[in-house]
Amino acid sequence: MNFRLVDLSAEEIAQQLSVVEPLTDSVRGLIDAVIRTEVDDDELNAAREQIDAIVARLRTKQKPGSFGVQFTRELSGLSWGNAAVGARNGIAPPMRIVHHEDGRATCDVELGAAYEGPGGLVHGGVSAMLIDQLLGEAASVGNGLPCFTGTLTVKYLRPTPLGPLSMSAETVRREGRKIFVRGEICTADGPTVTAEAIMVSPKELPSRDQIMKLRAELAAQDGQG
Numbered sequence: 001m002n003f004r005l006v007d008l009s010a011e012e013i014a015q016q017l018s019v020v021e022p023l024t025d026s027v028r029g030l031i032d033a034v035i036r037t038e039v040d041d042d043e044l045n046a047a048r049e050q051i052d053a054i055v056a057r058l059r060t061k062q063k064p065g066s067f068g069v070q071f072t073r074e075l076s077g078l079s080w081g082n083a084a085v086g087a088r089n090g091i092a093p094p095m096r097i098v099h100h101e102d103g104r105a106t107c108d109v110e111l112g113a114a115y116e117g118p119g120g121l122v123h124g125g126v127s128a129m130l131i132d133q134l135l136g137e138a139a140s141v142g143n144g145l146p147c148f149t150g151t152l153t154v155k156y157l158r159p160t161p162l163g164p165l166s167m168s169a170e171t172v173r174r175e176g177r178k179i180f181v182r183g184e185i186c187t188a189d190g191p192t193v194t195a196e197a198i199m200v201s202p203k204e205l206p207s208r209d210q211i212m213k214l215r216a217e218l219a220a221q222d223g224q225g
């Protein structure tokens, strides 16, 4: 797993997010506009040239590979490339704000044209991804144990319309490193999707000793700087 410590304060993270989140929203706007625009072919070609120029501008300085998951010294995870919730990922549905209360995770999301499967309806794989993420967060944050999805079972009760949706997830029980969770996606008329999962906290997570060693290395770098 691509795991890295970064030396950023809460203020520095907030500052970076204040720049990155509007950029990601603009990318989401671009994706939506490309799907729905009715301008003519000349306009489409002109738009493509402008988009290619922006891509070239961003590529002048770029990380190799993926964003990975960076952790602060306080061990907050910055998974900004994440497919479901990445702050820098315009493909990720806009579901970054997740509330945790009494072991229950809840989240509101509004899905537009980019998430369509059947006409006017949410793609089943998108529903599975959204609920998988929330189930994982309920298991991980609710139990203080970082978890991977072991088994995910999704039941599509009725079609999920594009538009505003609310989601919830909670832990049902825990057996050692296995956390059994359940959740649902709802419209104002009630659930459209229910899901159950077994989330497993991997035995090969970086140990506390490894994390402390990385923190000590960062502190030593500070001393040299």
Ligand SMILES: CCCCCCCC(=O)SCCNC(=O)CCNC(=O)[C@H](O)C(C)(C)COP(=O)(O)OP(=O)(O)OC[C@H]1O[C@@H](n2cnc3c(N)ncnc32)[C@H](O)[C@@H]1OP(=O)(O)O
Pocket (backbone or CB within 6 Å): 132, 133, 135, 136, 137, 140, 141, 146, 147, 148, 149, 150, 151, 175, 176, 177, 178, 198, 200, 201, 202, 203, 204
């Ligand atoms: C805030 C964070 C939100 C996170 C949301 C993340 C959502 C994701 O997308 S995660 C990515 C998708 N998932 C994966 O890629 C997982 C791939 N699989 C793996 O990495 C491993 O197989 C993993 C971590 C599931 C288990 O590995 P490991 O720690 O070696 O488990 P292992 O020691 O064999 O088994 C531990 C227990 O879990 C059970 N178990 C193992 N794999 C599974 C499974 N796939 N499903 C159900 N149970 C399982 C075992 O039976 C065992 O149970 P028991 O203790 O009762 O005998």
